Structures are given as C-alpha cells and as structure tokens.
Amino acid sequence: MGRQNGYDHREIERRWQDQWDEADVFRVPDDAEDPAYVLAMFPYTSGQLHMGHVRNYAITDALARYRRMDGDEVLHPMGWDSFGLPAENAANERDTNPREWTERCIEQMREQFEALGFGYDWDREVTTCDPDYYRWNQWIFNRFREAGLVERQAATVNWCPSCETVLADEQVEGEAELCWRCDTPVEERDLDQWFFRTTEYADELLEDIDELDGWPTNVRDMQRNWIGRTEGAEVPFDVETPDATETVRAFTTRLDTIHGATFFALAPDHPLAEAAAERDDEVAHFVEHVADPDGDEPQGVATDMTARNPVTGEELPVFVADFVLSDIGTGALMAVPGHDERDHAFAQSHDLPIRQVIAPEDGADTEDVDIEAAPYTEDGVLVNSGEYDGLSSEPARERLTEEVDGADSAVQYQLRDWGISRQRYWGTPIPIVHCEECGPVSVPDDRLPVELPEFVHTTGNPLDAAEEWKHTECPECGGPAVRETDTMDTFVDSSWYFLRFTSPDLDDAPFDVERANDWMPVDEYVGGVEHAVMHLLYSRFVTKAFADLDLLDHREPFESLTTQGMVLGEDGAKMSKSRGNGVSPERIVSEYGADTARLFVLRAARPDKDFPWSEEGVRSSNSFLKRLLEMAREVDPDAAADDPDDPAAEYVAREVAATVEAATDRFEEMEFNRAVQAIDEMVSLLVRYRDRDAVDPGVVARGVEVAVKLLAPVAPHVCEECWTALDGEGFVAEADWPTPDRDVNDHEQAVRLVERTREDVRDIVEVAGIEEPTAIDVVTAPEWMHDALELARDADGDVVGAVMSDGDLRERGEAAADYAKDLAAAAPALPEALAPDRERATLERAAWLVESEFDAPVRVLAAEEADDDLASKAEPGRPAIHVHEN
RNA sequence: GCGAGGGUAGCCAAGCCUGGAAACGGCGGCGGACUCAAGAUCCGCUCCCGUAGGGGUCCAAGGGUUCAAAUCCCUUCCCUCGCACCA
Numbered sequence: 001m002g003r004q005n006g007y008d009h010r011e012i013e014r015r016w017q018d019q020w021d022e023a024d025v026f027r028v029p030d031d032a033e034d035p036a037y038v039l040a041m042f043p044y045t046s047g048q049l050h051m052g053h054v055r056n057y058a059i060t061d062a063l064a065r066y067r068r069m070d071g072d073e074v075l076h077p078m079g080w081d082s083f084g085l086p087a088e089n090a091a092n093e094r095d096t097n098p099r100e101w102t103e104r105c106i107e108q109m110r111e112q113f114e115a116l117g118f119g120y121d122w123d124r125e126v127t128t129c130d131p132d133y134y135r136w137n138q139w140i141f142n143r144f145r146e147a148g149l150v151e152r153q154a155a156t157v158n159w160c161p162s163c164e165t166v167l168a169d170e171q172v173e174g175e176a177e178l179c180w181r182c183d184t185p186v187e188e189r190d191l192d193q194w195f196f197r198t199t200e201y202a203d204e205l206l207e208d209i210d211e212l213d214g215w216p217t218n219v220r221d222m223q224r225n226w227i228g229r230t231e232g233a234e235v236p237f238d239v240e241t242p243d244a245t246e247t248v249r250a251f252t253t254r255l256d257t258i259h260g261a262t263f264f265a266l267a268p269d270h271p272l273a274e275a276a277a278e279r280d281d282e283v284a285h286f287v288e289h290v291a292d293p294d295g296d297e298p299q300g301v302a303t304d305m306t307a308r309n310p311v312t313g314e315e316l317p318v319f320v321a322d323f324v325l326s327d328i329g330t331g332a333l334m335a336v337p338g339h340d341e342r343d344h345a346f347a348q349s350h351d352l353p354i355r356q357v358i359a360p361e362d363g364a365d366t367e368d369v370d371i372e373a374a375p376y377t378e379d380g381v382l383v384n385s386g387e388y389d390g391l392s393s394e395p396a397r398e399r400l401t402e403e404v405d406g407a408d409s410a411v412q413y414q415l416r417d418w419g420i421s422r423q424r425y426w427g428t429p430i431p432i433v434h435c436e437e438c439g440p441v442s443v444p445d446d447r448l449p450v451e452l453p454e455f456v457h458t459t460g461n462p463l464d465a466a467e468e469w470k471h472t473e474c475p476e477c478g479g480p481a482v483r484e485t486d487t488m489d490t491f492v493d494s495s496w497y498f499l500r501f502t503s504p505d506l507d508d509a510p511f512d513v514e515r516a517n518d519w520m521p522v523d524e525y526v527g528g529v530e531h532a533v534m535h536l537l538y539s540r541f542v543t544k545a546f547a548d549l550d551l552l553d554h555r556e557p558f559e560s561l562t563t564q565g566m567v568l569g570e571d572g573a574k575m576s577k578s579r580g581n582g583v584s585p586e587r588i589v590s591e592y593g594a595d596t597a598r599l600f601v602l603r604a605a606r607p608d609k610d611f612p613w614s615e616e617g618v619r620s621s622n623s624f625l626k627r628l629l630e631m632a633r634e635v636d637p638d639a640a641a642d643d644p645d646d647p648a649a650e651y652v653a654r655e656v657a658a659t660v661e662a663a664t665d666r667f668e669e670m671e672f673n674r675a676v677q678a679i680d681e682m683v684s685l686l687v688r689y690r691d692r693d694a695v696d697p698g699v700v701a702r703g704v705e706v707a708v709k710l711l712a713p714v715a716p717h718v719c720e721e722c723w724t725a726l727d728g729e730g731f732v733a734e735a736d737w738p739t740p741d742r743d744v745n746d747h748e749q750a751v752r753l754v755e756r757t758r759e760d761v762r763d764i765v766e767v768a769g770i771e772e773p774t775a776i777d778v779v780t781a782p783e784w785m786h787d788a789l790e791l792a793r794d795a796d797g798d799v800v801g802a803v804m805s806d807g808d809l810r811e812r813g814e815a816a817a818d819y820a821k822d823l824a825a826a827a828p829a830l831p832e833a834l835a836p837d838r839e840r841a842t843l844e845r846a847a848w849l850v851e852s853e854f855d856a857p858v859r860v861l862a863a864e865e866a867d868d869d870l871a872s873k874a875e876p877g878r879p880a881i882h883v884h885e886n
Numbered sequence: 887g888c889g890a891g892g893g894u895a896g897c898c899a900a901g902c903c904u905g906g907a908a909a910c911g912g913c914g915g916c917g918g919a920c921u922c923a924a925g926a927u928c929c930g931c932u933c934c935c936g937u938a939g940g941g942g943u944c945c946a947a948g949g950g951u952u953c954a955a956a957u958c959c960c961u962u963c964c965c966u967c968g969c970a971c972c973a
Binding site for chain 2: 218221225226252265293295341414627677687756764765881
C-alpha cells in the first residue's frame, strides 16, 4: 500500500514496534516506586486472538500508555494461562504433546500481540506451564497445607464423563447441570480430592466486598450471591429409629416458627435416610428411583422414624424427601407448612397438618390469612406458640435460640471449599507422595518442582501411566511410595500470577515480598465478566491467605475492576462460527493496520458495553488516522504558537485547550470513546481553520501536536509517525501528556453562546428565505443589561425591586423596567452569561465560522455602535442579529 | 421468586449521581459545496408547525415533590444479566 492510499501501515507499524522494543520503552525497572499497575486478564493459550482479546488488550494498553505519558511509571505485563484441558485434547487429536502444542500457540499469540503494538514489559512475561512458574503453585500448596488450608476429603464431586474430569461447582452451569466446557450433563462420583479451604475466609471474602468500590456492582453482587451467607439457628431433634435415638441437628432461619413444625424431613442421602432404606423397601425405592431433586414437585416418603420437637415435645413424622438437599444446611429440616412455600406444598400432597403460628404484625388482617390455602412467609407476631405468643419474629428467634436446649445460632454458606484436584495431565502436579506407612506426605520445598513426566497418549490419566515417575520414595520414611497423580485446577495458576509479575525471575520465592507490597494492588484490572466469580474470588482468597502467611501486606488484589463488553458480529449477535459473523483480528490488522483496529474498538463504545462490529466504523477510523497523518506532514513544525492576534486563531487555540482538558478527563475515566470524540471534533476544526485564507501556522501546529499526543495511547504507531513529522523529540509514547495552555473556565458558556448564535443566524436566513446574505451584524447587549441580570440573579425574591433599586438602571427608564419584568418572569432560572467584554470577544473569535458558512462578512458590534432598534433586541447571552441582503 | 442493571428521537447512544437549553455524538435519511459523473471529503438539516432567531409536543406508562423533572420520590409494565426446591 503506498502513500496515495494514506500510509503503509505494515511498514510503519513494524518499524515503531522494533524501535520501542530497542529503546525498552515499556520496561519497568525493579526499583520503580509504586508504579501504576495496569493489568488485563492473561489469555488462555488457544493460539488465536479474537476480537474480544483485541478489545481487552487495547483497553489496558491505552490506559497504560496514557498513564505513562502522564508521568507515572507503569507496570503493564503479559503472560500465558497455558495449562488446561484443551491443550491435552489438541495433543491427542494431533499426535503431538501438550507442551509443544502450547509453545506453538504461545509463539503465534505473541506475534499477534506484537503486531497489534501492545506495550508490554516482555521481560516480565510469565508462563504458567513453565516449571519455574508452577513450582510456586506447589510451594504455595505446601504453605497452605502447613497452615491448615489444605484438606483431603472423600467427596462427591461433579464428574464430566466427556472431559473425564472433576469439575468445581462453579464449572457446572445452569439447572441442567452441564459442563461449562462441553455442555455434557454432569454426573456424580466419589473420589479423594484435595481442597483449599476457601470457606475459612467466607466471612472476610463477603465483608470485604463492601470495600471494593472500584468494582462493578454486578460482579460484587455475584460474589455475594456465590458466598451465600445465611444466618439462622441449629436445633437438635431427637429422632427415634427402631434401633436407637439419634440426635439430628436441623438448620433453620425461622426458629420463630418451630411451634408450627408438623413433620421432619431428611435428604435422601442422609445417613439416617440410608439406614431407613435398608429397613424399608418403600424408602429404598423412593431413594433410588423416585427422588428427583430437580423436579418441580416436592416428593417424599414416610419412614418408621419420629422426631421430637425440642420445644413442644411433640412427635413428628419423619419423611425422606427429595427437596431436602444434603449440601444445604445439615441435610435435615423441620418443616413448617404454615409458613414455608415448599413445606406447604409437601404437606398438602401428603395430607399433613398445617398450623398457623405467625400472624401479621398489625393484627388487623389476621383473618385474611388462610393458612390452608397459602403459607404466610413474612415475619410477624407469634400465635399458638405458648409462652412465646405475642412476641415478634425477630426477638422470638433470639429468645428461642437462647432457651431451647442445644440450640445455637448458626451461619450457613453456599460457598464450598475449593476442590483443586483434576484427573488430568496438563496441570501442576500436586506435590504429595502417598506412603503406605506415613499416608499422604508433602514433597519438601527443596525437592520442588515436581515436574511433569513425558506425555504419553492414553485413554486415562497419563500421570497414572507414567510408572517411573509415579513410583518414588517417601520423603519421610524413605519407603516405597507413589506420587499423587492429580494435578491442580488451572485457577490455581491464575489466582496469584499478578504477584509473580512483580518479580518474575525470582527463584527462591514466588514473589518478592517488599516489591509486591509496594506495587500491589493492581490499580486497574480488565477482563471478561465470565470470571466474575471463580477467578476473581480465588484470587481474593489467595491474596488473603498470603496476607495471613505474612507474605503480603494487602488483603485485596484488585483495586479497580472493569469487565469489558463483548464485540458482537455485524448483525448484532454474538460472534460465532455457526453464524459466520466472526471477524478475524488478523484480517483487520493486515487490511487496515493495528492502529485502525485499536481505534475502532476503543471508539465504538465504553469499555463495559457490548457493541456490534462495523466495517463502516473501521473504515472511518482508518480515514481519521490518514487525515491526522496527512496534517502532521503538512504542518510547519517550527511555527511558534504564541498568543495569536487574530481572533479566529485565538478561537482555535481555545478549542484546543478545552479539548486537552476534556480528553484528559475522559482518559481518567477510561471513556476512550468520548476522548476520541473530543479529539475528532478538534481535528475537524483544525482542518476547517487550516483551509481558511489567513491562518496562524503556530496554532495549527500546536493543535496537531496536541491531537497526536492525545491519540497516542489509542493509535500509537501512526502517532509516532506524526510525532516524527512534527520534529518531536524521542517517542510520543514517552512524551509529556499535554496540559491546557489557556484558561478554559468559561469555555462551556462560550461554546453555548457561539452555537446558539450560529443556529440563530441559520434560522433567520432560512426562515426569512434569504438567498444570499451580503453582511451579518451581531450586536451584544448593553452593559446595563448585564448589570441588571447580575442584580436579578442575586435578588432574593423581589427581582424587579432589586433591579430598579439601582440608580443607574432606574435612569434607563422604561427599557430597564421592561427588562426587569422579563427577568422577574424568568426567575429563578436566570441564565448565566459571560461578562460583556468576554461575550463580545467570544463572538469576535467565532465570527470566522459564520463568515465561512455564509460567505458574508460579520460585524460584531456593541449596543452603542448599532442602531437602537436592533440593539434593543439583544440580551446577555443572546446577541441581536441582522442579516443584510440585496 | 430473589438480587443487580436498564427502557432517551428511524437505529446505536450521552446526559440522570450534583434538577434549570428539543436533550452531546455516531449511523441511516435529506439538502448544499466540490466533481463531467459517482465515490470520498466538507457544510447544514433530520419531533410537528412557522417568509427574522417564534410557537407546540417530547426522554417506557401513570402519579408525586418543586418556581422548574429525562434527571429526585412512589406505582405499574417491559428488557438484560446473575442466583434459585438455600431450610
């Protein structure tokens, strides 16, 4: 592509990428003090960047470049989330191994990153499948184990038969319980699993969400939801079985309704339910064939057991019911059909008594409550509850918790411990050796890393097949032992990688504590919402655990979080192969260049919003860049930008200053789209001004220079090219961010005055049907009107009085009185207006716009200079206008 | 059902927190400049009426607060997302 089409983006982009690299522009030295830490979620190494990546990384790159120009040192690193199942699958399909496949993917992706010109400190690159990285996963495992944060439990786990692996709860999606990766229905299996005890931190993880002001509300909400804290009480019920009396604790949030309990229910997999199934075929049948936890109808079966209500002493029938879930509460519940939807439905279908023990608080509509028809689930006043009658629900709960034998207040969480075991090859080996004598023994730190053995193709877990690797000796007794063959969930890798970036090559610890303390937390973290729960919650957990291990002073990893929206297909739907609406970044980069791609994705919408791809938008981004480069090449870089005498030049200079101010604010808010909009408008004005007869080249030069700097974070290569054309020193990437060179305080009012006046002139010309204006007079209001307006604005109620109390104004007679009345009518919404001299100067500066639009000379006159008739129509902020015609 | 976020002109979308301009901007559409012509570009217009800057009706619907509401409060309807037989 040659000059005539604008610019040769291939040549330009590669050249600047090389030069940045050579000059180490994006390196941040280890001794940097508290650099701005800007981080994008590192990509999984699929080998292909998609448009979503481009957007994600364009956002952080623009922010990082802006911060750098604004004077901060910036840590903007990149790495590879490179362990995981897809690599293994790919290796199996392609007759290669996961490592080679992953390395190739990394190569490809790095090239794509480089082609896009993202400014990363590649010296800090981190690759999770590298033993130098994953050994620290193992080290962390050891620390956590020492601290009691690791547990081995025989657990029922989610098992995906297609992936042949265990899934975390978070990886199971929807009511249908499908695998998050392959949508296969998930089954259950019992396996010995390693867990990180995230529940230890449940309360802190929940409470600290309140402090995360920089996070989107929906993410905070999702985390709260996921942790799912419920306060209530546990109450012991004595359950009579044919063999013995067992005490079963039931969790309830409504202890105040305990007098209304009419039956008791157990989960199908509760030990007592299983024992009952042994004794009773009907129960066995129900448990094995009927129970359907996903069904709409609560189903259950009576048993030969009874439970004693600890408050009333009543005997309650015990059911095994499928709506009771063993992983919620204690897997046993007291059922109060009068005040719970589910219990009510069950009671009706099983013809069990329904008893009202709560009445509405005000008592008035007690009779409206038909407890047989529907449960009353609100709090209220206790009735039919013996000595507790008349108490409100809340105090009743407190008293009952205290007074019922064995009852305790209790808290339930939906959050589970984090099962980190995966029966997979391509992950971090869990540093455990199983010894017949000593049981599971940690591999000591000095023998880390436990490296992955060579990959072998097998239907099962390749680690199981790696006999030589697997058989080892016990670190404690030296006897024969086998290695743990499970590897870690890849979310372990990503739960602390942001710390590794602070000291990526350190070989005696995962990260340098002092530097991490100084550089953390991440100031701005950007990625997709799909990580709202898992990755972000695990990272928070690990950070807190580190803090308690004295490895870190911070308890939260991410100060501010942005979840970026999707890039949709041109048809407005999610990009997908099946729809064929995908757009490949490679094509865009080769056809239009990286700068165009970046500019397009950043100007299309705010970072957190979805937007559809638009080829038209891409083209317009491209031509904008061409125009800017063209201007930069035409400008006389030596032209001085002093205070211009020409009002038009001063007008432009002010607009430039105002744009600096506006764009800077937008960059601060990461509203790149609006920043670009402001720059775009300014460049249009510069073009228009440049094409005028009398031009101050210094003003144009300054304007173009400002445009180039402001746009540099977004379209860095073209801007370097422009910078060179402008004789800029060094890289624009390292230039100082511009500051307004003029006071722009009254800019908004000035813009409004100018816009309004121009519109008025257009209106007049059009409505009056003036074909060819020969001259246009613009007459500002006399000073006394401004004075009157000021008085009116300060007036407290009596506007006319305030205005007419002024001697000078009184002398104006009727004109002043009329205006005072007008002001009074408009009060208290009186407009702010520029002072008379500023108003006039503003109009004079803007006159050239009107002149060029109507091709007629414009005179800006003070009221005294114009004839009275015309002048009398002027008001502050609203000049009188006369259009002359032949 | 619970929770969160939304509903602004033909479409996309800012403004709403901190009330005071028919409501930024873009696309599409219309007109003009340039051109042999088209494209690109530039300048306008784009809720209705209007031969001197005027008038009317507007921000999902309804109500309220206020001198004044797209903006604050209440109610209803609709959309999107997350969670959900949670004891």
